[in-house]
Amino acid sequence: MPRILLTIAYDGHPYSGWQSQPCGKTVQDHLEKSLAALCGTSVRVHGAGRTDGGVHALAQSAHVDLPDPCMPVGKIPVAVNARLPTQIRVVAARRVGPDFHARFSAKGKVYRYRVWNAPTLHPLEIGRAWHVPEPVDLARLREAVSQFEGRHDFFAFAANRRTPVGNTVRTIRSARVRREGALLTLTFDGDGFLFRMVRLMAGAALRVGKGREPMEWLSDHLKRRAQGKARYCAPSDGLYLVRVRY
């Protein structure tokens, strides 16, 4: 049973997120169906993490144990892609050791938010960027985003559902903002992300960048659990899983 690490790109728009659901309309469901058809037996796909419905992936990672004997690893992407919708593509496959686990071996992940900051959303950015029409103060946004860097208790930046009790400390290695014309890009590189954490961080940072909340509101939420939840959740449009670090 060789263990294979797959790198997968997808347009999140048509799917109900990554993780398998009874509806069968998730990325994991499509991958498992394609692999089962290919191998003639059911195959479980272990993702590095869940992405919400509508969230895109430039390079999601997942491992699978393929029944022996199997095709050469180099042929897997083409064979699997032939049975997948075009909005999901296996872009790479390589053999890994039996102890490797897509989720537990991950050292971190990189997420990116694309924000279209102009009165009118560009037609080619529909579903590809979060539209924020109000003026944003770039210096304030940069300062807000930089607050997330380092080791913090992100309790306030995790949705209640699926948040592990008492284990909400994570480290953000870097949090950066770039502006190119109307496009703001927020990139978060961290050792792990809680449920909805990127969306809640981006929502809070833009709220401060627009001047609707003071900087202390954000930093207080990082320092004291008693502040409750940060509660401004950015939409899934515009969120990209850039890569998983191993």
Next chain:
Amino acid sequence: MPRILLTIAYDGHPYSGWQSQPCGKTVQDHLEKSLAALCGTSVRVHGAGRTDGGVHALAQSAHVDLPDPCMPVGKIPVAVNARLPTQIRVVAARRVGPDFHARFSAKGKVYRYRVWNAPTLHPLEIGRAWHVPEPVDLARLREAVSQFEGRHDFFAFAANRRTPVGNTVRTIRSARVRREGALLTLTFDGDGFLFRMVRLMAGAALRVGKGREPMEWLSDHLKRRAQGKARYCAPSDGLYLVRVRY
């Protein structure tokens, strides 16, 4: 009757091109319907040029004569956009003189082809790039594209339909290729483009870049009408009207 120059962006995918057609599913049709509803009278939209079905525009230009009295010019984008599908947006409007004509006053146009040059088309590039899976020699592609620069008879690079007889000389100010990972970008800046000319130039250049035709095949088509048509038409996916120069 103030004359207004509109700058328009659109996702070409849902439409049958720019120019008005009986089906009513073109960008011009949608703009005219929106303006008619706004002004209470029929309004003719004069575009700088036609784009084919599926071709995108970052900044198409068109002029309209609006009935007097009318709203302030600064309010036009929001008012028109409120009646347009989200895939078409008026991004700017400004008053121009009565002699200005979107098509006849244009000094030139810039078109761009996005080519995804990898075995697998990235899911987020579906409809946004032309997928060329075969290896492309970048130096050869650059040389091929540069052949188009200058003043030439582009008879071979114009589709028969709608090509003016005896007037196929155009000047390409610059033709450039950029590579960023799997993405090749071909940018053509010219004083005018014949019907399907950009698609035929890109198709020919990629044919040479892949080594399927010699360089002389392309340059002969630029030099001698007797060579006939170049005949490799790139698909509309991946073609963008970047801007109209005045």
